[in-house]
Amino acid sequence: MISTQSFKKTKPLIFLIIITPIFFWAYQFSNGQLGVNPIEKLMDNLGEMALRLIVLTLFISSLSEFRKFRFLIEARRMIGLFAFFYVTCHFLTYIVLDHFLDFNFIFKDILKRPFITFGFISFILLIPLVITSPKRMLKKIGYKIWKRIHYLIYPAAILASLHFYMLVRANKIEPAIYIFLILLLLLYRLFYRVILPRQAQ
Amino acid sequence: MKILPSEITSYNKYLNRRRFIKSSVATGLILGTSTSPYANHLSNENIYDNQLDENDKLNSFEDITTYNNFYEFGMGKTDPSENSGNFKSKPWSISLEGLINNPQVLDLEKLLRQVTIEDRVYRLRCVEAWSMVIPWQGFPLSELIKIADPLSSAKFIQFVTVFRPEEMPGQTRRLLPWPYVEGLRMDEAMHPLTILSTGLYGHDLLNQSGAPLRLVVPWKYGFKSIKSIASIRFVDKQPEATWSMLAPSEYGFYSNVNNFVDHPRWSQGTERRIGEFKRRETLMFNGYEEEVSHLYKGMDLKKYY
Numbered sequence: 313m314i315s316t317q318s319f320k321k322t323k324p325l326i327f328l329i330i331i332t333p334i335f336f337w338a339y340q341f342s343n344g345q346l347g348v349n350p351i352e353k354l355m356d357n358l359g360e361m362a363l364r365l366i367v368l369t370l371f372i373s374s375l376s377e378f379r380k381f382r383f384l385i386e387a388r389r390m391i392g393l394f395a396f397f398y399v400t401c402h403f404l405t406y407i408v409l410d411h412f413l414d415f416n417f418i419f420k421d422i423l424k425r426p427f428i429t430f431g432f433i434s435f436i437l438l439i440p441l442v443i444t445s446p447k448r449m450l451k452k453i454g455y456k457i458w459k460r461i462h463y464l465i466y467p468a469a470i471l472a473s474l475h476f477y478m479l480v481r482a483n484k485i486e487p488a489i490y491i492f493l494i495l496l497l498l499l500y501r502l503f504y505r506v507i508l509p510r511q512a513q
Numbered sequence: 514m515k516i517l518p519s520e521i522t523s524y525n526k527y528l529n530r531r532r533f534i535k536s537s538v539a540t541g542l543i544l545g546t547s548t549s550p551y552a553n554h555l556s557n558e559n560i561y562d563n564q565l566d567e568n569d570k571l572n573s574f575e576d577i578t579t580y581n582n583f584y585e586f587g588m589g590k591t592d593p594s595e596n597s598g599n600f601k602s603k604p605w606s607i608s609l610e611g612l613i614n615n616p617q618v619l620d621l622e623k624l625l626r627q628v629t630i631e632d633r634v635y636r637l638r639c640v641e642a643w644s645m646v647i648p649w650q651g652f653p654l655s656e657l658i659k660i661a662d663p664l665s666s667a668k669f670i671q672f673v674t675v676f677r678p679e680e681m682p683g684q685t686r687r688l689l690p691w692p693y694v695e696g697l698r699m700d701e702a703m704h705p706l707t708i709l710s711t712g713l714y715g716h717d718l719l720n721q722s723g724a725p726l727r728l729v730v731p732w733k734y735g736f737k738s739i740k741s742i743a744s745i746r747f748v749d750k751q752p753e754a755t756w757s758m759l760a761p762s763e764y765g766f767y768s769n770v771n772n773f774v775d776h777p778r779w780s781q782g783t784e785r786r787i788g789e790f791k792r793r794e795t796l797m798f799n800g801y802e803e804e805v806s807h808l809y810k811g812m813d814l815k816k817y818y
Contacts, residue, residue: 347591348580348787349643412791421780479778482759483588483688 319383326387330394333361334401351409358402359431363476363490365395366469370497377504389445392465396438399472403435427478434471437464469494558714561648564634566800571634572645574714576787581721582639583740584688585674585681592683593721600680602724602741611747614662621725625711627660628652633708635731637738638770638799642779645787649729651710655703663699663747671696671752672728675743689755695739696752696766697730700808706731706801709742732798732805734768765818769809770799774818 337357340346346353372388375381411418422432440461444450450458473494477487561571583593586600605621630650638644658670674693678684684691701707710729711718718724723740730737736756746752756764763777772782772795783792798805809817 348576349590349785351785352643409790410785410792417780417783424775425777425780427778481588481778482584483686 314383316383316386319386323387323390327390330365330391333357334398351405355402355405355410358398358405359476362395362398362402363469363472365391365398366465366472367490367493367497369395369465370469370494374497374500393442393445396442399435399438403432427475430471430478431475434468434475437468437471440464441468466494466498470498558648561632561634564632564648565646566636569634569636569646570788571648572787574716577645577647577713578719578721580645580787582641582735583683583721583723585683585691585693585741586721587683588688594719596682597720600677600720600724600741602718602720605725607726607742608744609657609661609747610744612664612667612749613747614664615660619660624657624660628656630711631708633706633710633729633731635706635729636799637729637731637735638784638795640734640736640764640768640776640779640781642781642784642795643787644784644795644799648714649708649710650712650715651708651729653705654707654709654728655705657709657745658702661745661747666749667747668699669696669748669750669752670699670702671746671748672739672742673744673746674739675741689759692743693739693755694752695728695737695754697728697737698751698808701730704805704808706804732769732801734764734770736764737768767809767814767817769805769814769818770795770797771814771818772797774815 337346337354341350341354344350369388369392372384372391376385376388407413407418411421422428441464444453444458444461453461470491473487473490477484477491480487558571565571579594580590581593582590583597586593586596606618607621607624608618610616630652633649633651634646635649636644636646672695675681676684676692678691697707708729710723710727711725713722718727720741723738723742726742727740728738728742737754751766754764754766757766757768770781775781781795784795785792796802
């Protein structure tokens, strides 16, 4: 079994692995290696990376219910923060590179196009999670409230995967897999955290 | 509405539009006698300059042939150029069917001997809000329609892409209902801007661009310009078209480029010209308003999108 202590030592490595793609894409972007429509490609890469990291944090939450995988929880906050980092880059690409700070247009676009509305709400839902991520915030507000706030990851994840699903024009298998995984992990957690304890009472 | 100075046709542009008909026949002759497939592409791009509108610049051969929507070869933009190597565009024949006096299976080489290949530099506007400027070679669809000799009852034309799952890997998956079909109203099909293209940049069409024969309708969204055409049917009712069958609320039969009718996924007010950083304003009928708006006189284009 891997101990929490020895896992902690691998955190810098995980950090490096997750941060590398953005440098790689930034390099490709500035060297014209992101294909013929680089802004679209960059935005897609960043968004998909964020969604993957969100799903990864959900996996960690579920797996860490087992004592064997308890140690994984150590990496969850960092991965979650990286997910927010990639979502922010994704959103900034949309605002700055795609629409050149045309806020009048962007505002209407967010309201008018359901897939953008969903993506935007998902982004907003992540903000309280980021604010309450430091350990001292957890102490300040108490575990119970903290826990409640952090359940927001589920609606955020569902909206993010729907955002992807609605964007794809045909053959929606890939985004459907994300939706399926997220719902599965949500049901699993509901079962172990809500339904089982109630039955025990 | 504010009219930008750039939207007004300049005298220069006006002259160019008139001149291109003359020049294109000339280039056609050069093309017809050249032996190298890359002849014009590598030697002299300037031959297209006089057809180019003031604010446009040609996209490169590479841009045009590596960024494609052609789901028959996969859904990614680079899939068509990567997965179309096994497609055999020669020999080729087109089946002319339906309400016509001369139904036949026409050999493409034979057909090409009966038409004049011209140069047409057109803007291509994709429904996904990106665009390119492409120097096509082709001939007016109306010439083929004359060969088919439609009955007066023929009001629409349906086009069908070839179905060859063994050569088109995308067709082995149910990405779309195969084969891809598209359609035009007869007057749209007869319009002089509507061409059947056989090449671009003086090069035979590559497989990813719809070899050996594809439609180009420059005032409509790109998906109307069906590729690798195997049959053409003359019908009396508005025919089915793949995207409009799949999502009728998103893609209409007409699908004219229209900056006032938004798509649920993409704002159609602006577009990214491939190779440019900032978006540009999308022009009504993709900038061909002068030439085609009379086709839709009295039609509510919000209803018939």
